[in-house]
Amino acid sequence: MNLIDVKNGLTVKILAVSVENKDLLKKLGDLGIKIGATVKCEKNSGGVIVSANNVLVALNKDVASKIEVYLCE
Amino acid sequence: MRIVLTGNPNSGKTTLFNALTGSNERVGNWHGVTVSVLKGKVKLSGKLHEVYDLPGLTSLNGYTLEEKSAAEFLKKGDYDLIINVIEASRFSVALNLTEELFALRKPIICLVNMSEDLERLGGNINYNILADSGLVFKKTDLRYKSRVKKIFERCLVEDFTKVNGEPNKFDRVMALKAFKSPKNIFTKTDKILTNAAFSTLIFAIAIAVSFYLSFGKFGIGKILSDLLITTVVKAGDIVENILRQNNANDFTVRLIVEGVIGGVGSLLGFLPPLFLLNFFLCYLEQSGLIARISFVFDGFLSKFGLNGRALFALITGFGCTTISILMTRGLENERVKHRLILGLPFISCSAKFVVYLYIASCYGSVFAFLLTVSIYLFGFILALAVSFMDVKLLNENYSPFIMELPILRLKCLKNTVKPLLNSVKQFIIKVSTIILAVSIVTFLLGSINFKFEYLPSNRIDESILSFFGQGVSLILKPIGVNDYKIGSALISGLFAKEAFISTLASLNYDYSLTIESAIAILSFVAFYPPCLTALGAIRREAGVFQAVYCFLFQTAFALLFSYLVYFLCKRLTVLLLFIFLTALFIFAVKVGNKNEKFHCKGKN
Numbered sequence: 001m002n003l004i005d006v007k008n009g010l011t012v013k014i015l016a017v018s019v020e021n022k023d024l025l026k027k028l029g030d031l032g033i034k035i036g037a038t039v040k041c042e043k044n045s046g047g048v049i050v051s052a053n054n055v056l057v058a059l060n061k062d063v064a065s066k067i068e069v070y071l072c073e
Numbered sequence: 074m075r076i077v078l079t080g081n082p083n084s085g086k087t088t089l090f091n092a093l094t095g096s097n098e099r100v101g102n103w104h105g106v107t108v109s110v111l112k113g114k115v116k117l118s119g120k121l122h123e124v125y126d127l128p129g130l131t132s133l134n135g136y137t138l139e140e141k142s143a144a145e146f147l148k149k150g151d152y153d154l155i156i157n158v159i160e161a162s163r164f165s166v167a168l169n170l171t172e173e174l175f176a177l178r179k180p181i182i183c184l185v186n187m188s189e190d191l192e193r194l195g196g197n198i199n200y201n202i203l204a205d206s207g208l209v210f211k212k213t214d215l216r217y218k219s220r221v222k223k224i225f226e227r228c229l230v231e232d233f234t235k236v237n238g239e240p241n242k243f244d245r246v247m248a249l250k251a252f253k254s255p256k257n258i259f260t261k262t263d264k265i266l267t268n269a270a271f272s273t274l275i276f277a278i279a280i281a282v283s284f285y286l287s288f289g290k291f292g293i294g295k296i297l298s299d300l301l302i303t304t305v306v307k308a309g310d311i312v313e314n315i316l317r318q319n320n321a322n323d324f325t326v327r328l329i330v331e332g333v334i335g336g337v338g339s340l341l342g343f344l345p346p347l348f349l350l351n352f353f354l355c356y357l358e359q360s361g362l363i364a365r366i367s368f369v370f371d372g373f374l375s376k377f378g379l380n381g382r383a384l385f386a387l388i389t390g391f392g393c394t395t396i397s398i399l400m401t402r403g404l405e406n407e408r409v410k411h412r413l414i415l416g417l418p419f420i421s422c423s424a425k426f427v428v429y430l431y432i433a434s435c436y437g438s439v440f441a442f443l444l445t446v447s448i449y450l451f452g453f454i455l456a457l458a459v460s461f462m463d464v465k466l467l468n469e470n471y472s473p474f475i476m477e478l479p480i481l482r483l484k485c486l487k488n489t490v491k492p493l494l495n496s497v498k499q500f501i502i503k504v505s506t507i508i509l510a511v512s513i514v515t516f517l518l519g520s521i522n523f524k525f526e527y528l529p530s531n532r533i534d535e536s537i538l539s540f541f542g543q544g545v546s547l548i549l550k551p552i553g554v555n556d557y558k559i560g561s562a563l564i565s566g567l568f569a570k571e572a573f574i575s576t577l578a579s580l581n582y583d584y585s586l587t588i589e590s591a592i593a594i595l596s597f598v599a600f601y602p603p604c605l606t607a608l609g610a611i612r613r614e615a616g617v618f619q620a621v622y623c624f625l626f627q628t629a630f631a632l633l634f635s636y637l638v639y640f641l642c643k644r645l646t647v648l649l650l651f652i653f654l655t656a657l658f659i660f661a662v663k664v665g666n667k668n669e670k671f672h673c674k675g676k677n
Contacts (some may be wrong), residue, residue: 021473023134026134027131027134030131031131032165032166042259042264044267044268044269044369045269045369046369046370049259049263049267049478051257054166055477056258056477057475057477057478058267058475058476058477058478059474060380060473063473063474
């Protein structure tokens with residue numbers, strides 16, 4: 001599943017980030033959104049707010065739908 | 074020594090730069106406030122140093138245009154010391170950039186700022202452990218200007234000797250051990266403020282309240298403004314009496330009373346509403362609310378080929394068009410940037426706000442309030458419409474949007490006051506320099522003819538100004554304006570929009586406009602080309618072609634739009650009849666369609 005499918009407030013682990021733009025991919029990595037990272041999600045109508053590496057990162061639906069995750073226990 | 078200030082966005086670099094160099098560069102609680110490399114000088118321990126403030130960046134690769142320019146500067150290596158400013162609560166992320174800076178093999182001092190935010194959220198940094206990481210980390214508090222220079226001086230004296238030369242090692246794992254992360258950075262308030270419905274409602278209420286307080290009938294801005302204007306008029310009368318009693322010649326009396334006091338003084342009366350409107354804008358920026366609102370509005374703006382980050386520029390446009398154009402550098406997509414620059418001149422800046430109040434107030438405060446709000450709203454809609462047309466013409470796809478949300482600081486009155494006072498200071502400087510110069514030049518041109526002979530006030534129609542003003546007013550004839558004074562004011566408005574008012578005041582304009590003409594002329598002012606500084610900013614950011622295009626397009630649009638507004642206002646009955654007939658037609662078509670469906674169903 002991708003980030004948009006995750007329920008509010010759940011913590012997930014990132015499986016894959018399939019963003020084509022290399023600069024954007026690097027930027028996401030710099031902010032802690034990379035394969036293997038554990039992030040907490042907060043959904044809203046704009047997209048998903050991810051709490052990763054002590055930073056709040058707002059991702060719109062376009063970007064959030066390209067991040068594959070699985071639920072952590 | 075050449076010192077470069079760098080670090081992640083929103084870590085406090087420009088605050089440090091301002092404190093060191095005495096500058097008044099823009100600061101705010103959101104990412105991408107600084108969009109270009111700033112240069113200043115500071116004297117510390119008797120030595121003069123050059124200081125460079127770079128736009129914030131998360132890595133040396135850079136994603137947005139301003140991040141790329143900062144990365145380029147750092148990679149060139151044309152400096153002696155790096156000051157890496159780190160926001161304490163984002164310490165772990167800042168270590169990515171710190172590691173990359175370490176690889177540049179230049180002396181580095183890391184200043185850890187805003188520790189109080191981290192502690193408030195339940196985290197902390199152990200500086201004893203951090204000392205073993207190989208780099209110099211110093212806990213600082215950049216909020217207090219008086220302390221900053223001392224801290225920095227100590228940094229250069231004590232720490233620079235330690236770090237002089239290439240740093241030997243940086244143990245990132247050790248540095249991370251020193252950091253105890255905060256428990257939960259996504260607070261309940263954050264949850265509420267990023268809720269689309271709630272934040273839209275808050276935003277709408279905040280705008281309505283700030284507009285009402287600024288210039289509503291019983292708003293404090295209006296009351297204070299009236300008081301100031303009366304004082305200026307009285308001061309003008311007193312000065313005139315004194316000058317006449319002392320046998321000053323007519324030219325001197327008119328120059329001082331009409332040119333200086335009338336021109337410049339008339340603008341000072343608008344300081345209170347401007348102050349209140351700017352307070353609202355500054356609070357949005359300093360509290361971190363603007364970043365949350367921009368995320369909420371991303372989906373909406375994407376329909377117009379823009380993204381959430383564009384909201385920073387759009388809202389800044391309410392304050393100053395030039396700054397908002399420069400802000401577009403924070404956008405990662407060059408096409409989105411150009412599209413936004415096309416729309417920004419439609420947003421009414423605070424200088425135009427003063428013009429609206431000046432003209433519209435003559436027809437009552439309720440009318441002024443409604444007309445000003447309508448122009449603002451319509452300008453915003455037009456800015457979006459221009460972007461929409463551009464995106465449709467190019468048939469572009471929606472661009473991705475990511476943004477770091479800064480820590481929310483709702484109790485930030487102290488931080489709000491600083492940029493607010495700065496904006497007021499800038500207004501007063503502008504009034505006492507550019508506007509004063511334009512007022513005096515306007516007065517002089519209005520007092521002499523082409524033979525350079527002085528003309529008394531009853532022969533002003535023969536002046537040079539009258540000649541040019543009449544030329545401009547020719548195109549305004551269709552909207553019922555046949556006055557060289559308005560034409561002259563429009564010309565001087567190209568230098569600075571406030572000069573529109575100072576010109577009218579120095580020419581003793583008598584408000585002979587009908588209400589329809591007043592609405593039409595304000596529609597023209599709202600959408601005619603921005604001031605020359607803003608056009609210069611467009612040329613710098615998007616090229617000469619776009620600057621020329623903006624000038625021609627805005628002039629043509631403003632003219633046609635003002636004609637249309639005048640026509641509709643004059644023929645209000647025709648307009649209402651047209652709306653009624655259109656509504657009737659749509660209703661008839663819809664009913665017809667329903668009947669058709671019903672018959673089709675019946676047949677089936």
